[in-house]
Amino acid sequence: MLWLDGAGKPAAVCDRCCHRSAQLSKGKVVEGNIRCPYHGWSFNADGVCVRVPQLEKSAIPRSYQVSAYHCQERYDYVWVCLGEPFARTLKIHYPNGLIHLIFNAVTPIDDQTSQMVQFCFRNDTEAEAKAEDVIAFDRIVTQEDQQVLETTDYDAPLSIQEEQHMPSDKPGILMRRRLAALLKEHGEVEQRRKD
């Protein structure tokens, strides 16, 4: 659940009270903290319980807390990260000294679709290359790529033995390895399309 803390900054925590699992989103914000509607425990933006009406503040056990998530307001949106971002960074050094850094973060939407957000950073100045020109160029390249990428099989194998690779495929291989490690960490196995 989301709310604005005492400083007006967005805060995000799991929508379950650690006492008897009531939904915190049914509670109310008091002095920048979210107060549970059931027995009134209050949690701050870090998910730490800061008030238990039935106890002195000094007697609140440290274990009284709920999961809190990275949360920031940017570009008129609130961005919440429910775990460590599944992301990669590609850094390209050009012979003329230009460094072009491309950051990709991927979020699964369903079995066939993922949303990818891409940011680019460069070490040249606005006078050397206008940001709007760089964005326009990258957009054309991305749209060209999109047409081809959407023809590929969404059921990409995590095993790198099933397809052939070349050196520039390193970022994709890295993503597959990270995804395989993530599945293993959560005790899950890769699910392949049946047909």
Ligand code: FES
């Ligand atoms: S369930 Fe939240 S305070 Fe009891």
